[in-house]
Amino acid sequence: MSDLSEAGVQPVSKAGRWLVLAAVSAGLLLISVDMTILYTALPTLSAELRADPSERLWIINAYPLVTAGLLLGAGTLGDRVGHKRMYLIGLVLFGAASLTAAYAITPVMLIAGRAFLAVGAAAMMPATLSLIRITFVDERERGIAIGVWGTMAMIGAAIGPIVGGALLEFFWWGSVFLVNVPIVLVALVLAAVVAPGGSGGSDRPWDLLASVQVMVGLVGVVYTVKEATGPEPSAPAVAVALAAAVAGFWTFVRRQRSQPYPLIDFALFRDPRILIGVLAAGMAMFALAGVQLVLTQRLQLVLGLTPFQSGLTVAATALGALPVGVTAGALLYRLGTRPVIVAGLLTTALGTVGVLLSASAPLAWTVAGLLVVGAGTGAAMTAASAAIVGNAPAHRAGMAASVEEVSYELGSLTGVAVLGSLMAALYARTVSLPARAPEAAGDGMDEARAAAEGLEPGAAAELLDSASRAFDNGYTATLVVAAVVLFASAAFSFLHKRGHEGRGAGDRGGTGTVRTGGRTE
Numbered sequence: 001m002s003d004l005s006e007a008g009v010q011p012v013s014k015a016g017r018w019l020v021l022a023a024v025s026a027g028l029l030l031i032s033v034d035m036t037i038l039y040t041a042l043p044t045l046s047a048e049l050r051a052d053p054s055e056r057l058w059i060i061n062a063y064p065l066v067t068a069g070l071l072l073g074a075g076t077l078g079d080r081v082g083h084k085r086m087y088l089i090g091l092v093l094f095g096a097a098s099l100t101a102a103y104a105i106t107p108v109m110l111i112a113g114r115a116f117l118a119v120g121a122a123a124m125m126p127a128t129l130s131l132i133r134i135t136f137v138d139e140r141e142r143g144i145a146i147g148v149w150g151t152m153a154m155i156g157a158a159i160g161p162i163v164g165g166a167l168l169e170f171f172w173w174g175s176v177f178l179v180n181v182p183i184v185l186v187a188l189v190l191a192a193v194v195a196p197g198g199s200g201g202s203d204r205p206w207d208l209l210a211s212v213q214v215m216v217g218l219v220g221v222v223y224t225v226k227e228a229t230g231p232e233p234s235a236p237a238v239a240v241a242l243a244a245a246v247a248g249f250w251t252f253v254r255r256q257r258s259q260p261y262p263l264i265d266f267a268l269f270r271d272p273r274i275l276i277g278v279l280a281a282g283m284a285m286f287a288l289a290g291v292q293l294v295l296t297q298r299l300q301l302v303l304g305l306t307p308f309q310s311g312l313t314v315a316a317t318a319l320g321a322l323p324v325g326v327t328a329g330a331l332l333y334r335l336g337t338r339p340v341i342v343a344g345l346l347t348t349a350l351g352t353v354g355v356l357l358s359a360s361a362p363l364a365w366t367v368a369g370l371l372v373v374g375a376g377t378g379a380a381m382t383a384a385s386a387a388i389v390g391n392a393p394a395h396r397a398g399m400a401a402s403v404e405e406v407s408y409e410l411g412s413l414t415g416v417a418v419l420g421s422l423m424a425a426l427y428a429r430t431v432s433l434p435a436r437a438p439e440a441a442g443d444g445m446d447e448a449r450a451a452a453e454g455l456e457p458g459a460a461a462e463l464l465d466s467a468s469r470a471f472d473n474g475y476t477a478t479l480v481v482a483a484v485v486l487f488a489s490a491a492f493s494f495l496h497k498r499g500h501e502g503r504g505a506g507d508r509g510g511t512g513t514v515r516t517g518g519r520t521e
Helices: 014-036 038-049 053-081 083-102 107-135 139-170 180-194 208-228 235-258 266-270 272-301 307-314 316-335 337-357 363-389 394-430 445-452 457-495
Strands: none
Touching: 014 053, 014 083, 014 107, 014 139, 014 180, 014 272, 038 053, 038 107, 038 139, 038 272, 038 307, 038 445, 053 083, 053 107, 053 208, 053 394, 083 107, 083 180, 107 139, 107 394, 139 272, 139 307, 139 316, 139 363, 208 235, 208 394, 235 266, 266 272, 272 307, 272 337, 272 363, 272 394, 272 445, 272 457, 307 316, 307 363, 316 337, 316 363, 337 363, 337 457, 363 394, 394 457, 445 457
16 A cells, blocks of 8 residues: 555645645745844834844744754654645645734733744644645656745745835835734635645644644743843843743653654654755744745845845745756756755855955846855755655655754744854943934844934934944854854765765655554555
C-alpha cells in the first residue's frame, strides 16, 4: 500500500495539483508578508500607539515567537486530523486575528493581536508544505512545487515592507492587517474546493504540553537577548530568563525522548541532509530578517525615505528570489540539495557584504546587493525545504514540514531579536548627545528624531548628526554579524560528514526512510 493510501489521500489530477499549489501559496504568502510588514510601519505605529523600545521589540517578535512555539504541535496535529482541515482552520483564525490587530488601541493589545495571528499562521504553515508533499508524488514536479513554495515565502518576506509602506501612504496603520482579510477569503474557498482531504491518523496523540515547553524556552531566549543587550541590563532578569529558557528546552527534550509519538524525533538530525537543510533554512532567514529590519529603519530614520520608498527598495530581494528559487527547484533532482544550499548561502553572504559596502554609495548599489541577497536566499530556502521534506514518508509529512518551518521561523525570530537588539545596544552605548538634547534621545533613533523637532535648528541638526553616526555603528555591526553567520553556515554545509554520504534519494529531494519514535517508517 502506498504512503498516500495509508494517509487516506486520493490522487489529484494534474490541473488539480497546480490549483492546490496556488491555494497553499496564497496562505504562505500571507504568513510571510506578516513576518515583515511592520518593518516599514514600525516608526509610524510606534508614534501612534506611543510604544517604547521594549514594546516595539515585542510587537515585532510576538508573531514569529508564538508561531515557532506552536509549529511542532500544529504539524503533528495535522498528521492526526488531516492537513486540509488544519489549513482551513488556520485561515479562519488568521482572518479573525487580522481584524483584531487592525483595531488595537494600545501596544499591549497589538502584541496580543500579533500573538493571535501567530496561532493561525502556526496552524496553516505546516499544512501548506504537507499538502504539497502528499499532492505531488512525482519527484520532478515536487521539486518545482517546493521551489514555488520556497519562493513565495521569500517573496512574502521581501514585499512585506513595501506593502506596509504603500498602505501607510494612503491609509492608517491598521490597514497593514486588514489587507489580509480578502486574501484569506479567496484562499479559503480555493482550498476547500481543490485541496486533498485525508483523514489523518486518529490513533496518534497530540502533545499540547510539549508546545508550551517550547514556547517557554523561546520566550526565555528572546527576553534574555533583549535584556542583556539593553542600555541598562539587569543581571537578575537575565538569569531568570535564561533559567526559563534552559528549563523549557530541557523538559521538552526529555519529554520527546520518552514519547511513543513525539512532536520531533531527534534521530532525524542524524541524517546530514536533514541537518544541513534545517541549518540552511534557519540561517538564510536569520540574515534576511535581520538585514531587512535594520535596513528599512536606516532608510527611513537616517536617509529620510518614506515608508513606501524604503519598502520598495527592500523589495529588490523578491526580484532576486523569484527566478532563482523556481529554477533551483527544477534543477534539484539533477544537482542534489547540498551544492544548491552551499551556493545559496555563499551568495547571500556576498550580497550582505555588498549591502554593507553600499552604505555611503548611491541607493542603486544597495538595491544591487539586495538582488544578490534575494537570489541566494531563494536558492538556499528551496533546496533546504526539499532536503527536509523529501526524506519523510507522506504519513509523516506534518513532522517534516514542522521541522523545516520551525527552522524558518526560529531563524527570523533570532535574526530580529539578536541583530535588532545588537543595533539598539550599540546605538545607546555610542551615541553622544548634545548638551540641550533630552535624555530620551539616547534610547533610539526614533526618539532622537522626535526630540529634534522640539529644538532650534542648530541644536536639532547636531542631535540628528550624532544620532545618525551612532545608528550607523549598530547598522554596520549587524550586517557584519549576518555575513559571518552565513559564511560559517556555508562552510558547515559543505564539510559536514562530506565523506560519509552518497547522493541518494533524499539528496535529490526524493522520499527516503526515516526512523521516528523508535520505529522504522
